[in-house]
Amino acid sequence: MTPFELGVLFVVGLMVGSFLNVCIVRLPAGISIVTPPSRCPKCATRLAWRDNIPVLSWLWLKGKCRACRAPISGRYPIIELATGAVFLLHGVTLPGAPIADPAVAVQLASRLVFSSLLVALLVTDLETFRLPNPLTYFGIGAGIAFSLIGSPGLAQSLIGAAVGASVLLLIRAAWKLARGVDAMGLGDVKMLAMIGAFLGWPHVWAVLLCSSLVGALVGIGLAIAGRGTMQSKLPFGVFLSVAALVSSVWGQRLIDWYMGTLSI
Numbered sequence: 001m002t003p004f005e006l007g008v009l010f011v012v013g014l015m016v017g018s019f020l021n022v023c024i025v026r027l028p029a030g031i032s033i034v035t036p037p038s039r040c041p042k043c044a045t046r047l048a049w050r051d052n053i054p055v056l057s058w059l060w061l062k063g064k065c066r067a068c069r070a071p072i073s074g075r076y077p078i079i080e081l082a083t084g085a086v087f088l089l090h091g092v093t094l095p096g097a098p099i100a101d102p103a104v105a106v107q108l109a110s111r112l113v114f115s116s117l118l119v120a121l122l123v124t125d126l127e128t129f130r131l132p133n134p135l136t137y138f139g140i141g142a143g144i145a146f147s148l149i150g151s152p153g154l155a156q157s158l159i160g161a162a163v164g165a166s167v168l169l170l171i172r173a174a175w176k177l178a179r180g181v182d183a184m185g186l187g188d189v190k191m192l193a194m195i196g197a198f199l200g201w202p203h204v205w206a207v208l209l210c211s212s213l214v215g216a217l218v219g220i221g222l223a224i225a226g227r228g229t230m231q232s233k234l235p236f237g238v239f240l241s242v243a244a245l246v247s248s249v250w251g252q253r254l255i256d257w258y259m260g261t262l263s264i
């Protein structure tokens with residue numbers, strides 16, 4: 001992609017991040033993401049368009065509501081910038097061909113929708129321990145729809161969704177049998193199904209392995225630091241998000257390399 005196209009992609013990422021902020025606040029609470037329009041949570045003043053410009057409005061207003069001066073969380077511009085950065089990363093790592101090539105455009109669109117969902121799921125899980133159904137269900141549908149016209153192909157996508165859901169359901173059932181408690185919520189099951197639908201089944205194993213490993217290390221780290229016990233609940237969706245993002249950008253190269261080492 002040209003520097004101009006990358007710039008456009010970054011700005012689109014900031015705007016999508018602004019919409020994700022709305023989803024992150026409203027979906028776990030079961031509020032519509034369409035109505036009512038954005039308001040200050042403190043004084044309920046409706047936000048004008050000039051108060052809704054990603055990052056810039058927050059900087060301009062010095063992180064305070066225009067009407068009541070109540071502080072506005074720095075989380076908003078951070079999520080906007082993070083989404084912009086993720087979009088840029090996808091643009092930079094997109095394999096060769098120009099963006100006008102339909103196959104490349106579809107691949108980029110698929111990656112952008114996927115990573116937007118991952119950002120929203122990461123934050124909702126971190127803040128509320130919830131992975132809202134509207135996000136995961138939409139994601140499963142979108143992943144399968146993209147596979148009709150692009151990678152990983154319909155069969156790979158359907159098998160990926162099925163493998164993703166069933167492997168976590170099995171782990172969950174085994175844990176319940178052994179310990180009598182739910183090791184994870186059904187949100188994680190739906191989320192791994194979504195990841196499988198977008199990336200295909202070989203990625204499901206890579207994502208699961210990577211996220212479990214990181215999750216275990218973080219859990220042990222927190223226990224050693226005295227910030228929790230080995231039984232502490234961890235937002236597994238956060239680790240799934242990061243692993244899926246890495247896998248969507250570099251996973252194919254890693255899988256090809258691994259398969260290559262096997263066939264030599």
Ligand SMILES: [Zn+2]
Nearest residue numbers: 040043065068
């Ligand atoms: Zn206010």
